[in-house]
Amino acid sequence: MSVQATDWxxxxxxxxxxxDEKVSILLRKRSRRLLADLIGPRRRSIYLLITMIVxxxxxxxxxxxxxxxxxxxxxxxxxxxxxxxxxxIAVTSILAAAGVQAYTRQYxxxxxGRIGQDILLELRRRVFAHFxxxxxxxxxxxxxxxxxxxxxxxxxAIAELLQQGFDGLVTAVLTMFGTAAxxxxxxxxxxxxxxxxxxxxxxFTRWFRNQSTIAYRRTRExxxxxxxxxxxxxxGIRAVQAFRREPRNQEIFGKxxxxxxxANARGMQLxxxxxxxxxxxxxxxxxGVLIYGGYLVLQGELMVGVLTGFLLYLRQFYEPMQExxxxxxxLQSAGAALEKLSGVLEEEPAVAEPSAPxxxxxxxxxxxxxxxxxxxxxxxxxxxxxxxxxxxxxxIALVGSTGAGKTTLAKLISRFYDPTEGRVLLDGVxxxxxxxxxxxxxxxxxxxxxxxxxxxxxxxxxxxxxEATIDEVRQAAEAIGAHDFIVDLPDGYDTEVGKRGxxxxxxxxxxxxxxxxxxxxxxxxILDEATSSLDxxxxxxxxxxxxxxxxxRTALIIAHRLSTVEIADRVLVMEHGQIVEDGPPGELIGSxxxxxxxxxxxxxxxx
Numbered sequence: 001m002s003v004q005a006t007d008w009x010x011x012x013x014x015x016x017x018x019x020d021e022k023v024s025i026l027l028r029k030r031s032r033r034l035l036a037d038l039i040g041p042r043r044r045s046i047y048l049l050i051t052m053i054v055x056x057x058x059x060x061x062x063x064x065x066x067x068x069x070x071x072x073x074x075x076x077x078x079x080x081x082x083x084x085x086x087x088x089i090a091v092t093s094i095l096a097a098a099g100v101q102a103y104t105r106q107y108x109x110x111x112x113g114r115i116g117q118d119i120l121l122e123l124r125r126r127v128f129a130h131f132x133x134x135x136x137x138x139x140x141x142x143x144x145x146x147x148x149x150x151x152x153x154x155x156x157a158i159a160e161l162l163q164q165g166f167d168g169l170v171t172a173v174l175t176m177f178g179t180a181a182x183x184x185x186x187x188x189x190x191x192x193x194x195x196x197x198x199x200x201x202x203x204f205t206r207w208f209r210n211q212s213t214i215a216y217r218r219t220r221e222x223x224x225x226x227x228x229x230x231x232x233x234x235x236g237i238r239a240v241q242a243f244r245r246e247p248r249n250q251e252i253f254g255k256x257x258x259x260x261x262x263a264n265a266r267g268m269q270l271x272x273x274x275x276x277x278x279x280x281x282x283x284x285x286x287x288g289v290l291i292y293g294g295y296l297v298l299q300g301e302l303m304v305g306v307l308t309g310f311l312l313y314l315r316q317f318y319e320p321m322q323e324x325x326x327x328x329x330x331l332q333s334a335g336a337a338l339e340k341l342s343g344v345l346e347e348e349p350a351v352a353e354p355s356a357p358x359x360x361x362x363x364x365x366x367x368x369x370x371x372x373x374x375x376x377x378x379x380x381x382x383x384x385x386x387x388x389x390x391x392x393x394x395x396i397a398l399v400g401s402t403g404a405g406k407t408t409l410a411k412l413i414s415r416f417y418d419p420t421e422g423r424v425l426l427d428g429v430x431x432x433x434x435x436x437x438x439x440x441x442x443x444x445x446x447x448x449x450x451x452x453x454x455x456x457x458x459x460x461x462x463x464x465x466x467e468a469t470i471d472e473v474r475q476a477a478e479a480i481g482a483h484d485f486i487v488d489l490p491d492g493y494d495t496e497v498g499k500r501g502x503x504x505x506x507x508x509x510x511x512x513x514x515x516x517x518x519x520x521x522x523x524x525x526i527l528d529e530a531t532s533s534l535d536x537x538x539x540x541x542x543x544x545x546x547x548x549x550x551x552x553r554t555a556l557i558i559a560h561r562l563s564t565v566e567i568a569d570r571v572l573v574m575e576h577g578q579i580v581e582d583g584p585p586g587e588l589i590g591s592x593x594x595x596x597x598x599x600x601x602x603x604x605x606x607x
Contacts, residue, residue: 028335028339030339030342030343030346031335031338031339031342033342034338034341034342034345035338038119038122038123039119042115042118042119045111045114045115046115048111049108049111049112049115050170052104052105052107052108052111053104053108053170053171053174054174055100055104056100056101056104056105056108056171057171057174057175057178058178059097059098059100059101059104060097060101060175060316061175061178061179061182061313061316062093062097063094063097063098063312064182064308064309064312064313064316065182065186065309066090066093066094066097067090067094067305067308067309067312068186068303068305068306068308068309069086069090069305070086070087070090070091070094070305071303071304071305071308072303072304072305072306073086073087073090073305074086074087074088074089074090075087112162115162116159116162119158119162120155120158120159120162123155123158123341124151124155126345127150127151127155127341127344127345128151130344130345130347131147131150131151131344133349134347134349135349135350135351135416135417136351136411136416136417137350137416137417138347138349138350146224146227146228148227148231149223149224149227149228150340150341150344152227153220153223153224153227153337154220154337154338154340154341155337155341157220157330157333157334157336157337158334158337158338158341160330160333160334161330161331161333161334169331171320172320173320175316175317175319175320176317176320179313179314179316179317180195180198180317182313183195183310183313183314183317186306186309186310186313187296187302187306187310189296190289190292190293190296190302190306190307190310193288193289193292194285194288194289194310194313194314194317196285196288197281197284197285200281201278201281204274204277204278204281205274208270208273208274211270212267212270212332213332213335213336215263215266215267215270215332216267216332216333216335216336217332217335217336217339218263218266219260219263219264219267219333219336220333220336220337220339220340221263221336222256222259222260222263223260224340225256225259225260226253226256226257226260229249229252229253229256230253233249233253267332278318279318281318282314282315282317282318285314285318286311286314286315289310289311289314290307290311293307293310293311294307350417350418351415351416351417351418352432353435353436354432354433354434354435356433357433357434357435357438358429358430358433358434360426360427360429360434360438360442363426363427363442363523363524364392364393364427364523365392365393365426365427365442365523365524365553365554366389366390366391366392366425366426366427366428366554367388367389367390367413367424367425367426367524367554367556368388368389368390368424368425368428369386369387369388369389369409369412369422369423369424369425370387370422370423370424370425371385371386371387371421371422371423372385372386372387372412372419372421372422372423372424373385373386373419373420373421373422374408374412374417374419374420375420376408381420381577382403382405382408382577383405383408383409383412383419383577384576384577384578385421385422386405386409386422386577386578386579388572388579390554390556391554392427392523392554393552393553393554394554394555394569394570395550395554395555395556395557395567395568395569395570396555396556396557396568396569396570396571396572397556397557397558397559397564397565397568397570397571397572397585398410398556398557398558398559398572398574399559399562399565399571399572399573399574399595399598400573400574400575401575404574404575404576404577405574405576405577405578406558406574407528407558408577409556409574410445410526410528410556410558412424413431413443413524413526413556414443414445414526415431415432415434415439415443418431418432426439426442426443426523426524441520441522442522442523442524443522443523443524443525443526444464444517444520444522444524444525444526445525445526445527445528446513446514446516446517446525446526446527446528447528447529448528448529450506450509450510450512450513451513452497452504452509452512452513453497454496454497455496455497456491456493456494456495456496456497457486457489457492457493457494457495457497457512458470458473458493458494460497460512460516461473461476461477461493461512461515461516461519462516462519463516464516464517464519464520465519465520465521468519470493472519473493473515473519474493476515476516476518476519477493477511477515479515479518479548479549480511480514480515480518480545480548480549481511481544481545481548482508482511482512482514482515482545485508485511486512497512511545514545514546514549517549518548518549522553523553523554524553524554524555524556525549525550525553525554525555525556526555526556526558527546527555527556527557527558527559527564528558529558529559543564543567546564546567547567550567562598562599562602565585566585568585569584570582570583570584570585571583571584571585571588571595573588573593573594573595573598575594580594581593581594581595
C-alpha cells in the first residue's frame with residue numbers, strides 16, 4: 001500500500017509540473033500578444049531602430065579587425081604592405097568606424113527613447129480605460145492596491161526594460177553572433193578553440209534564464225502584496241488608529257516586506273552566480289586562446305595582429321553575457337509585469353456591451369423586473385424569482401433587514417450586474433440591449449458614500465454632465481438647497497473640496513451629490529441609504545432636497561431611517577429576496593404587518 005501511495009504522489013507531482021508548465025506557456029503567449037499589439041503600429045520605427053543597431057554593431061565589430069590589419073600590414077618588421085601608408089589607412093578606418101558607431105548610437109538612443117515612451121503612454125491609457133470599463137463584480141474582488149500595482153510598479157518595470165533592456169539584448173545577440181563568425185573567418189582552428197566553451201555557456205545561460213523567470217515572477221507577486229497592504233492600511237487609517245491596529249498591521253507588513261526582500265535576494269543570488277561564472281569562463285577562454293595562439297605565432301602559422309584581434313574579439317564576445325546578467329533581472333521583472341498586465345487587459349467585463357444597441361431617445365422611467373433570479377455565488381440566490389413593475393414617475397421605498405436584497409435590486413437596475421435569469425426592463429427595453437452611455441444617462445445612483453473627487457465644488461456637481469455651464473451648476477445647487485452653504489465657502493463654487501470632500505460636513509457632501517444627480521437629470525434615480533450616515537439636522541436639510549430631486553422622475557429609495565420612507569408613494573418590504581408587503585406608507589402603517597412593526601420600533605427609538 002505504501003508503494004502505491006508513493007506512486008500516486010509521484011503521479012500527482014508530475015501532473016502538477018505539467019500543469020505549471022502549461023500555465024507558464026499560456027502566460028508567455030498572452031504576454032507576447034500584448035507586446036505584439038503594442039509594437040505593431042510602430043513596426044517601421046522598430047525596423048529603423050534595428051537597422052541603426054546593426055550598423056552600430058558592424059562598426060564596432062570592424063575595429064578589432066582593423067587593428068589586426070594595421071599591426072600585420074602597417075608595422076615593420078612584420079609588415080607585408082606599404083608600411084606607414086597602410087597604418088594610416090587602418091587608423092583612419094578605425095576613426096571612421098568609431099564615428100559611425102557614435103552617430104548611429106546617438107540616433108538609436110533618441111529613437112528608442114521616443115518609441116519606448118509612446119508604448120508606455122499607450123499601455124497606461126489601455127490599463128486605465130480597461131479598469132474603468134470592467135464590471136463592478138471585478139472591482140469588488142480586485143483590491144485597490146492591486147489596481148495601483150498594475151498601473152505603477154508593473155508599468156515601471158516595463159519602462160525600465162524599454163529604456164535599458166532592449167538595447168542590451170539586441171546588442172548582445174548581434175555582438176555574439178557577429179564575433180563568433182569573425183573568429184572563425186580570421187582563423188578556423190583558433191576560432192574553434194575560442195568557441196569550445198560555447199555549449200557550457202549556453203547551458204549556463206539557460207539555467208539562469210529558467211531560475212530567474214521563477215524568481216522575478218515571485219518578485220512581482222510579493223511587491224503587489226506589499227502595495228495592497230500599504231494602500232488598504234492608509235485608506236482605512238481612521239479604523240486602524242481607532243482600533244489600535246497599528247502593531248498588527250506592522251506585523252503583517254513586516255512579513256510581506258520580508259517575502260519581498262527574500263524574492264529580490266533570490267534574484268541577486270542568481271546574478272551573483274551567473275556574473276562571476278561568465279567572467280571566469282571568459283577569462284579561461286582568453287587564457288586558452290593566448291596559449292594556443294602564442295604557440296601558433298611562434299611556429300609562424302599565425303600573425304601577431306590576428307592574435308591581437310582574436311583577444312579583442314573575445315573580450316567583446318563575453319562582455320554581452322555580462323551585460324545580459326546585469327539587465328536580465330529587468331527583463332524577467334518586466335516579463336512578469338507584462339504577464340499580469342496582459343491578464344488584466346484580457347479580462348472581459350461581466351456586463352457586456354450589446355452588439356446591436358436598442359434606441360431609447362426619451363426615457364420615461366418605467367422599470368420592470370420579469371422573473372429575475374440573481375446570485376453572487378452559484379446555488380445561493382439573493383433574488384430567487386422577482387416580479388415587479390414600477391410605473392414611470394413613482395417613488396418607491398425599499399425596506400427590510402440586511403441581506404434582504406434591496407441593494408442587489410438597485411445594482412441590477414443600474415446594470416452593475418446582469419440577472420442570472422429573467423430580465424430587467426426600462427420602458428420595455430431589456431437593459432442588456434441598451435448602450436452603456438444611454439443607460440447611464442437614464443439611470444443614476446446616489447449612495448451613502450457620496451464620493452467627492454479632487455477638484456472644485458463646481459467640478460463635482462457637473463461630474464455627470466461635464467459640459468454644463470456655471471449657471472446650470474448654480475441652478476442645480478439652488479434647486480437642491482446647497483447654494484447658500486457653497487457661496488459661504490472660501491472660494492464659493494471654485495473651492496477645492498479636499499480629499500474625498502474632507503473639508504465639508506457629511507450633510508454638505510450629500511447635498512453636493514444630490515446637486516450632481518439633479519444636474520444629470522436621469523429618468524430613474526436610485527438612493528442607496530443616502531441619509532444613513534447623517535445627523536438629525538443634516539438629515540432634515542437633505543429631506544427638503546429630496547422632495548425637489550425626486551419630483552417628476554422614477555425613484556427607488558433604500559433606507560433604514562423611516563423618515564425618508566414617508567415621502568415615498570409606495571413601500572416595498574423585502575425579505576429573502578421576495579416582496580412580502582407592497583403599498584402606500586400610510587396604508588401599511590395602519591395595518592398589522594411588518595412595516596407597521598418597523599414603524600412602531602422607529603417611533604419608540606425617537607422617544
